[in-house]
Amino acid sequence: MINWEALIYVAIAGIVLGAGLPTLYAIGTKMLTPQTTDSGQSVPPSAGRKAVAYLCFAICIVAIIAGVFFLAAGGHS
Template identity: 35%
Template structure:
């Protein structure tokens, strides 16, 4: 231990800052990306479409599958939980 710096406390603050500052926004972005369906590829000029390809013809984006939807909900639930926990800590006085 240095006389001026408590290295363990500095490491705890660094890890918490990385988790909250980068981890939570990354989880939010991942959750949104998982919610977004796969975008249809734009047809090349002059390319023909299959007769039954209604989704691509109308420009509709297909919904994500159940696994992607469950993963997105889990990611966004962790983000909401972190925000609520932060609000509770701040409102309670931060101690």
């Protein structure tokens, strides 16, 4: 018998962790990329863009550490 509730939880976790964390990392990387003006000059990222990037990276790091602790504690048992 299929436990549909557990299947839904696993699917949601797979989508959030499998697509969400790499997306956050990509957003953080994009925020740190220097912008190019129409004249071809490179403009360094502003303080706001750096703050968003570091927040994205922090969320990724916290999720990775939480996953390691979860697995080290024995998983879902």
